[in-house]
Amino acid sequence: MQLLLLLQASGGATAAELARELEVSVRTVYRDVEALSSAGVPVYSEPGRGGGVRLIDGYRTRLTGLTSDEADAVLLAGLPGAAADLGLGTVLATAQLKMLAALPPELRGRATRIAERVHIDMPGWFHRPDETPTLATVADALWHDRRLAISYRRHDKAADRVLDPLGLVMKAGTWYLIARDRADIRSYRVSRIATAVPTGESFTRPADFELAAHWQESADEFARSILRVSARCRISADHLTLLRLMNDPAAVRQALTSIGTPDADGWVDITVPGESYEILAHALLPLGEHIEVLDPPELRTAMAGTAAAMHARYHPSA
Template sequence: MRASRLVTLLLLLQNRGRLTARQLAEELEVSVRTVYRDVEALAAAGIPLYGEAGHAGGYRLVDGYRTRLTGLTADEAQAAFLAALPGTAADLGLGGALATAQLKLRAALPAELREHAGRIQERFLLDAPGWYGRADGTPHLAAVAAAVWERRAVLLRYRRWRAPEEIERRVEPYGLVLKAGRWYLVAGGASGVRTYRVDQVLELHVLEEEFALPDGFALDAYWQAYLADFRARLHTGEALVRLSPEGARRLGPDAGEGLDAGEDGEAGKDGEGGWTLARIPIESIDHAHGEFLRLGAEVEVLEPAELRDRIVATVRALAARYPD
């Protein structure tokens, strides 16, 4: 523990120049007396550092004492710091390790590359979750990550959307994926490889059993195939609609494919105030009902009849609710 602290103290002095004993104590979360002892230990080990008394004093290293990391370009240094996401590391219980790693990397960089790396952290920030979704609680994430790293099977109790809503399974955690602010566990089990939302894990026990990944399994390839399958299952039908220019804009770019004319030439401008006739892929009647209602009078649903009837019934109910 002390050896790690001594290295951190040395790196702090390399990165920041002169620091007082009080500043070092706050960074290292130790007493000032401990800092004095650590500085004496570094000096005894031959590290060229010295202290300066007075209000503007402190400890510093002899100019030029620095380990250099060679072969790293400015772009590579920027990429290294841009790829280090403190929020993600903290979620996995690696926040402290990441901070130390960045400190070591920064200390090893030549001065000009240290400046580039510092600019990245000052000017770029990744905040992955969406605006309107609250951050999911993932109390078991660190344990899941440890099981993934150590290749140990786990017994988990999991909440899912269909009955039975709570299940218990023994799975072998192959990897973790962070998608749109949510963590997903990719794991093998008796029913094959499955994907589990980590925030839906109710209870988890790491077992002593170790496992090996199946031959040929690659996390990135599995995830891409999983996303392709998800998208294929997402849209189970289509709707024929009329959209005003505002309705087409509000429907968003994701619906752009549905605004193209089909083979029958049915889709396209209908010549009435710039309205567009379009076939839009839909997930389900229930989902499309809510999505099209958001557009209000900027859309008219023509097909399927079941969806049009549902919207008509809703509009009539709304009119009755507001008779004035």
């Protein structure tokens, strides 16, 4: 379907161009062209200079009758939970039925098999979804570029804000609102929005705002900002993969940029960042005998104290 819609939008392209756009091999493009042709789609290939893969002039897929809400919901077809959160669960189901009805029988069967065999569950195993009673109101204001007056809870305090909603992001099952507060663009956890009331005012979105790019930049900046301390360590080069046990990808990435040259015993120097020495101690303990803290002294002392306490627990008579 992606190939078909790409051909419909572009009017035609070479197999190499289609392969680059779809991130597949040229052989896969030709195989998919053959599959479309077998399914009754009037697609053909022209060899030689100026040739390529094309649809017969005037052909269009029969994906008609979608409302604007249904078109929005189609983009969330892989995340039915997200669509339901945003109040698009019903229109998503309707849009999927229309799409299935519009497809040729062969492609319809494939789409049905995919739905039966693939399910996306975004939150972690032990994550309980946030309660987000204001999400539907926030989403409605976002769709229509309407300003919102919110009450936001943080550290047991509530603050009133008037925001221009620019985007919603679901991160590991948690919803975040990206919004402009006067001149600043900030992130707000939707579960902490106690009340959300449209002001009746419209606003103009920043022309240069890109949601995905802003979120990535903000996430990177946040990850760096919370790594306030660091420890100089030595670790067995054969056990560097154990760093993944730290459960902080930003800290691990930063640590791996500081690896020194292995010594005669196969150990390397490394600098490991963390939020605090207490958190860092708990993060390094799972590496056991394969790591040694060299500096700062207080972290080295804490690690030694924990190791001694564990030894006394398991060997009380020693």
